[in-house]
Amino acid sequence: MTAPKSDILQGTLDLMVLKALDALGPMHGYGLAKRIEQISEEALRVNQGTIYLCLVRLLQNGWITAAWGTSENHRKAKFYAISRAGRRQLVSEAENWERVAGTIGRLLQLAPRR
Amino acid sequence: MRTRWRSTLARVRAFVRTRAFDRDFQEELDSHLAMLTEDNVRRGMTPDAARRAALVRLGNPAALGARHRDIRGLPGLDTAIGDVRFALRLLRKDRWFAAAAIVTLALGIGVNATGFTVVDAAFLRGLPFKDAARLYVLWWQPRAGRRMPVSYPEFLDWRARTRTFEGLGAYRSATMNLSDHRAQPQEVRGAWVTANSFDLIAERPILGRGFAAGDDRKGAAPVAIIGAGLWNARYGGDTGVIGSPIALDGQTATIVGVMPADLKFPDNTDVWLPLVPTGPQARRDARVLRAFGLLRRGEDRRSAQAEMNAVAQGIFAAYPGASDGLTGIRLETFTEAFVGGAARTMFLAVLGAVWLVLLIACANVANLLLSRSIHRRHEIAVRIALGASRRRVVGQLLIESAVLGVAGGLLGLAVTVWGIHAFAAAIDDPGKPFWLSFTVDYTVFGYVAAVCLAAAVLSGLAPALHVSSTGSGDVLKEGARGATEGVRTRWLSGAMIVAELSLSVVLLVGAGLMLRSFLNVAGRDPGVPTDGLTMMHVQLLGERYATAEARRAFYDRLDSRLVATSGVESAALTTGVPPFDGGERRLALDRSTADAPRPFVSTVTIGARYFQLLNRGLLRGRTLSAADRAAGPAVAVINQRLATRFFAGADPIGRRIQLIPSGGEPGAHAAPWYTIIGISPTIRQGSLEDRDPNPVVYLSYRQDPPARMTILVRSRMAPVAVLSEVRREVQAIDRDQPLTTIQTFDQMMASSRWPYRLSSGVFGLLGVIALVLSAVGLYGVMAYSVAQRTREIGVRVALGATWRQIRWLVLRRGALQLAAGLAIGAIAALGASRILGRMLVGVGPADPITYAAIAILLVIVSAAACFVPARRATRVDPLTAIRDA
Secondary structure, three states: OOOOOOOOOHHHHHHHHHHHHHHHEEEEHHHHHHHHHOOOOOOOOOOOHHHHHHHHHHHHHEEEEEEEEEEEOOOOEEEEEOOOHHHHHHHHHHHHOOOOOOOHHHHOOOOOOO | OHHHHHHHHHHHHHHHHHHHHHHHHHHHHHHHHHHHHHHHOOOOOHHHHHHHHHHHOOOOOHHHHHOOOOOOOOOOHHHHHHHHHHHHHHHHHHHHHHHHHHHHHHHHHHHHHHHHHHHHHHHHOOOOOOOOOHEEEEEEEOOOOOOEEEEEHHHEEEEEEEEOOEEEEEEEEEEEEEEEOOOOEEEEEEEOOOOHHHHHHOOOOOOEOOOOOHHOOOOOEEEEEEEEEHHHHHHHOOHHHHHOOOEEOOEEEEEEEEEEEOOOOOOOEEEEEEOOHHHHOOOOOOOOOEEEEEEEEOOOOHHHHHHHHHEEEEEHOOHHHHOEEEEEEEEEHHHHHHHOHHHHHHHHHHHHHHHHHHHHHHHHHHHHHHHHHHHHHHHHHHHHHHOOOOOHOOOOOOOOHHHHHHHHHHHHHHHHHHHHHHHHHHHOOOOOOOOOOOOOOOHHHHHHHHHHHHHHHHHHHHHHHHHHHOHHHHHHHHHHOOOOHHHHHHHHHHHHHHHHHHHHHHHHHHHHHHHHHHHHHHHHHOOOOOOOOEEEEOOOOHHHHHHHHHHHHHHHHHHHHHHHHHOOEEEEEOOOOOOOOEEEEEEEEEEOOOOOOEEEEEEEEOOOOOHHHHHOOOOEEEEOOOOOOOOOEEEEEEHHHHHHHHOOOOOOOOEEEEEEEEEOOOOOOOEEEEEEEEEEOOOEEEEEOOOOOOOEEEOOOOOOOOOOOEEEEOOOOOOOHHHHHHHHHHHHOOOOOOOOEEHHHHHHHHHHHHHHHHHHHHHHHHHHHHHHHHHHHHHHHHHHHHHHHHHHHHHHHHOOHHHHHHHHHHHHHHHHHHHHHHHHHHHHHHHHHHHHHHHHHHHHOOOHHHHHHHHHHHHHHHHHHHHHHHHHHHOHHHHHHHHHH
């Protein structure tokens, strides 16, 4: 069984968080929020706090781990890191996403009938 | 799958440690806020503006916290726990209400679970053996009658032909005389069992060995196994008992093993011998054995029944003459076989009654909840107006009744434990099967839990649905005006009161009928002076007393010695102590034709001093005496009742009667003829259940000495002293002859009235509980309704209504409910009391006196319950009522 079904936006946010943690290494919630806002204004459409509702879900699925640490500015912050299960999930989700995106892309490229 | 499992675990952990998780999350948000503010300041904002902007960017921390908690934890359970807390707070505030509801439920649940425990022990739990579910009792199925034992050769045929049974065993029980050099001879319950019996029930000895395969072969060295109860009582738990000799009915055997104390299979047995049929016992028509079998794994009752039917047909074909009147083989579980008839009726009646009590308790609590929830209508209407869903409101009200149910259940469990204790003490009867033990176990615990839940839903659902369905707008408007209760509410609580009253009628009628039966039985006495009477039994068994001559000699010597015993005023031998008899036989008269009816009469075999002991002289003729020898003509004394009934006017003395064994064919010429020599006064010798004393024929033991007789002694000594005196006389005649079961006459009467006392006591108690519950319920509803109508009453009084009219206004409703309850209850009781059937003595299930008495009782109690509220209604001051309400 893979991840539980989720709506597209939530799924996108999950994927973005996992990808960010995979690419950039452990980060705290504020850092993740900033990073994701840089990529997409849409994803955290309401406010930055939404990121924590996504993080707790990923934590419970065992895809990320969390630990208190110190930030670059010597502030206490909770750092999240991707786990091995999270990497597996990222790979399968990414493949899935590419397949869907490819299908949709090809569909949109179909030439209109003359 | 693993992901879901892991996330569930995480949710439970988060739920359990909610506070720690909340704190952790708050810290995380704080740190987020601090970093965001810092960045804002760096972009050039003032610290104040930076912090405000950060808060907007992050979102409301409280709302985030709540959503965070929902996502990471168990939101449903969270709500439920909140509801439970709320309910507990409400109940603590409303202490009297809570106490009334909890006590009511505890009574209902406790009484119900007690009844269930008894039925569970008697019908559901079965034997305490491994694989007890695979054990069956096997009988011949006769064409007429329920079942018949099997003979040894037939049992061997069954055993040889069955495939569905892993093994078949057989046994026969008897009372045996145990004697050895260690202690006084004593009477024990013994059984001859096939050597495989203990293997079939998977029981092992605690000392020595069980029976081995060869032990039940003809000519094997005789061995015996004793129970630990006997081992401790008689042998003081001495391990040296193994290998020592023991005499049972004069036959010597060697003790080879001791079985555990709780093993009393099959009939409260203390001593087991291998079943070695000899002589007449080995005949094909000597059907005296009970067979039982252990079903092979994977087989079921139906396949076994099919196979045994085929086995039966095979035997019928092989022995056509010996199988007349048999149709097949009957399989029964031990419970079916040994808890039947009156006991089954009694237990089922009790189970029905305890459910009625629970229903009454639930109706009561439902009414309490209803009147209370009407108080809370305003609160609920506000909650609905503010957007609470109906489901949410009903759920919350149900949680309240569940809290009451659980509290009631816990208290009810205490009631159960006590009730079972009391019941077990009351029913401690040596005749009950050894495997019946009334204890509270996990089954009972689970049952109580289920009953709690049922009680909570039963009592909470109607009020909850009712209250939540009231339109919130109306209530808010009504509440402001302080209006009367709604029509629907009144109808609902009225219906519950009617239900309670009619259930109480059913229970009380049952209790009344039982009580009348008990009084009838208690009022029947033998009609002879019984002070100072004690009785002991002597049973002449074994080879030594095989002949009538030997038994007659024993009784003759005993009879003459008894008179001379010190401290004994008078003594006599009899087979039937009044009010009981020695057995029934069919009566034929000398001048009647062959096809005349053969009525049943009681027979009692007595010694010469019987009537003298009972202080009753004969009305006419002479009594049986030492002169009536075996060789002389057979003579009999009849009682006055038999004389008037069968000799209407004619002189019976000198006439001849024939007594035919009740199992035999009428007109069997082998039955002996007796000449009537005297007429005795009518002494009750039959049973307590008979309305009038039976016709009785008294015979002399000298002409037909029975194996078992009762020694009746009138003495001023203590019963134990009498026993030891008489025992000395008995053992002066035969050193190995035991004398048992000393009982005073009063004890015997008490124990024969015991079942009626028990059932009338149980039903009486249940009836009283039902009555009190209904009265309290009625009172509560009336009082509440008066309180609700205070304003209306005030207006009526102000407009000129008299107090009489007001009182009637209040009472009318109670009177209508009572009338409906009585009518419905009486009809239901007519149906229900039919179940009691055989347990009723001298009273029919439709006994008008009982019904009338119960109706009067209910009217009085209901009137009392309505009276106080009605008085309060007439005390209403119209001015205050209109102003304040």
